Amino acid sequence: MPEIALKVDRVGIEGVRKRIVTQSPEGKLQFDTIMNAYVDLPREQRGIHMSRNVEVFEEAIERAGSERPASLEEVLSEICSNLIKKT
Known part of the structure; x- marks a missing residue:
């Protein structure tokens, strides 16, 4: 047991930089994104593979x-949808 117990109920990653390229009727669109993802952990779960x-x-x-x-x-x-499936 740690000397000071900390409750961890949310973990995440921040600042994932990705370029997303999509198509529209007007042509190709590019988005430079910065994404964050967090997972709320149930009490009995000790962690997650981020x-x-x-x-x-x-x-x-x-x-x-x-x-x-x-x-x-x-x-x-x-x-x-895929984040929900993989947690």
């Missing part, structure tokens, strides 16, 4: 640029 969150960002951004035209909203929605 590297998974960075992987989710990478996967969703790559799919947006290669698989299909996507709006920025679609990319961000996919990131959120």
Whole structure:
């Protein structure tokens, strides 16, 4: 047991810089983004692998640029959905 017990109920990563490229009817759009992701931890969980969150960002951004035209909203929605699935 640590000398001073700290309650950790939220962990996260900050400042993930990524360029998101999407397609619109007007053509290609590029967004330079800075993203933060936080996870609220249940009391019984002691931690989480935050590297998974960075992987989710990478996967969703790559799919947006290669698989299909996507709006920025679609990319961000996919990131959120995948973060929920991986925690």
